[in-house]
Amino acid sequence: MGDVYVNIEWNFKTIALIVLAALVLVGTNVGQYFVLWGPKQKAITVKYDNEVAVLQATIDKVGPLVGIWTIKDGIEGISPGKKVEESDLTVKEIPESFITQSFILDPESIIGKYYRVGISAGTPLSNDLVMVDPMDDTTREFDVVSSVMPIGLKIGDYVDYRIVYPLGEDFIVLPHKRVEAINDKTIKIKLKEDEIHYYQASLIDYFLQSDEGATLYLSKYVEPGIQKAAIPYYAVPKNILAIMIADPNIIKKVNAAINGTTRTIIDSGVSNVSPEDGAVIAAGRDEIAGKIDGGSSQLKSEEQANKDAIAKENAALPVPTPVPTQAPPASSEPLNKSTDKIETLPTPPTLNIGKGVVE
Template sequence: MLRLRQRTKHLIYAALSGASIVVILFIIYLIMSQNHYKQTQKALEQKYDVEINRLKEERAKQMTQAWVAGRQIEAGEKLSITDLEQKEYPADRVPSDVIRSRDSIEGKITKITLKPNTLVTDSLLYEEEAATNDLRNREISFVKIPAVLRSKDVIDVRIQFPTGQDYIILSKKKVKDLKASTLTLTLTEQEILSLSSAVVDAYLHKASIYALTYVEPGIQLSAIPTYPANDQVLKLISKDPNILKRAEHGLSVTSRALLEKDLGALTPQTASEFEGKQVEYLQAAQQPGQTLQANESSNMGTGTGH
C-alpha cells in the first residue's frame, strides 16, 4: 500500500514536471513568435516608409509651386505679394514661363486684367522703366480726350492739321490723373518740347490735338512718334514765352467749346444708345477671343471725330 502511494506521488510529480516543461516551452514559443512578429512588422513598416518617402519625392519632383491672382487685378496695376496666393500644380501642367519666385513678381505690372485664380506667368507682366532725371508731370487741358477716358488709361496724343495730315506727338503715355478735361502725363524734356511745338503749331495753323486710347496697352507695342518738332516754332517760343500760354489757352477754350457743343447735342435717346453700347463693349471685353481690331477702329473713329 505504501509503495502504491509512493508510485502515485512519483507519477504526479512526473506529470507536473512534464506539464511545467510544456508550459515553459509554450511560453518561450510565444515570446519568440511575438519577437518575430514585431521584427517582421517593423521591417514591413520600414519598407512602407521607404516606399512612401520615394513616392513623396517623386510627387515633389512632379509638382511645382506657382502664384495665382487672389483677386481681380486690373491691367496696368502694380503687383504686390498680398494680391497673390501660392498654390501647387503638376509640373507638366503649367506653362514654361510660370513664375515661381516671389522676387520675380513683386513690383511688376500686369499687361492684362487678371481674374481670380489666374496663373501668373512672365508673359503677363512687365517691369516699369526706371525714372530718368528729366521726367516731369505735365497737366494738359488743351487735348481733346475721348468721352470714356479714365485715369490709368494709356493714350497716344496726336495732332491733325486742316490739310488732313495727322502726326503722333506722344506715344503710349499713361494718364496719371484725370480731372474734368485736364489730364496729367509724365513726360521727358524732349516730349515736353515736342508737345510745346505742337501746341503752337495747332494755334497758328488751326490744327487739333486729340488723344486716342490703347485697347490692350500691356500687349500692344507703342506707336512711333511721327510729329516733327518745328525749329521755327521752338525759336518763336524762346523769343516770346507768352505765345505758348496763349496757344494753350486758345486750344483749351476750343476743346471746351467742342465739348459743350457735343454735350448740348446729347439727347436722352442718344444717351440711352451710348449706355447700351458701353454695356455691350464691357461684355465683349470680358469674353476671350474678341477681335481687338474692331475696338481699336472704334477708338480711332472717336478720336479723329474730335
C-alpha cells in the same frame, strides 16, 4: 501512505504533461515566427524602408518650401497699367525646385512698377507681368488737354496723344503715355523735354486750325503691356524746331530734314482748306465730340446708379441681434458683450471722366 504516494505520482505526471504541452506550444509559436512570421516581417520592414527612402529622395529633389509673392485673394481691379502696391500682394510657399528666375521673391523689386496685363487673385507674380515706364532726368509730370476723351478712360490706361487736321491728316504726337490723373478734359502724363516741345507745337497747330476742324484727341491701347508703343509721327514748325535744336536738355536732337519733309505735308494740307470747308468740318467735328461726351456722361450715370444700388442693398441688410448672455453670479465680474458686424460689400471705383469740349 500508499494513497499519498499515488497522489504525489499523479501530481508529477500532471505537472510533467502541463510543462510538455507548454513547451510544445511555445516551440510551435517560436518555430512559426522563425519559419513564417520572421521573414515576412523582415520583408515588410524592407519594403517600408524602401518606400521611406523613395519619399525622402523625392522630398530632397523637390527641395524645401520657398515663399513667392502672389496677388492677394479677394483683390479685384488689377488691370493693365495699375501701379503695383504692397496691399495687392501676399506670400505663398512652393517647393524650391519649382522656382524660376522670373518669380518674385522680394516685393520691393516690383512695388511702384505697373501691371503689364490684367491679373486675377492668386496669380503668382513674375517679372514678365510688370513693366516700368522709361524715365530720364528731364521727365516731368505735365497736364495735357484733349478735345475728345475716350469713353471709359481711367487712371492707368495707356494712350497715344494725337492731332487730326481739317482734311483728316492724322499724326501721333506723344505715343504710349500712362494716364496718371484725369480732370475733366485734362489728363496728367509724364513727358520728357523733347516731348514737351512736341506737345506745345501741337497746341499751336490746334489753336490756329480749330476753327477749320483740327482736333486733339486720345486713342487708348487695348493691351498696353503687350502691344508695342506706336512710333511718333509729327513735325513741329520751324521756330520750335530751332528751339529744340538749341535746347541743351535734349540729348537726341530732331532730324531737321525728316521734320521738314513731314512739316511740309502738314502745312500743305492746311493751306488747301477754304474758310467755307473749314466751317463745315469744324461743325462736324463738334457734333462727333458732343456724341462722345454724351456717351461718357451716360457711362458715368450708369456707374453712379450701380453704386447707389449697392449702397441701398447694403442699407437694407438686417442687423444681427446680439446673443443674450446669462447673468453672471453676483460675486463675479460682469461679462463683456459683443455685437457681430456685417462686412459691407466693396464699392466699385467711379471712373473720373471728363465732360465738355475744349473750345
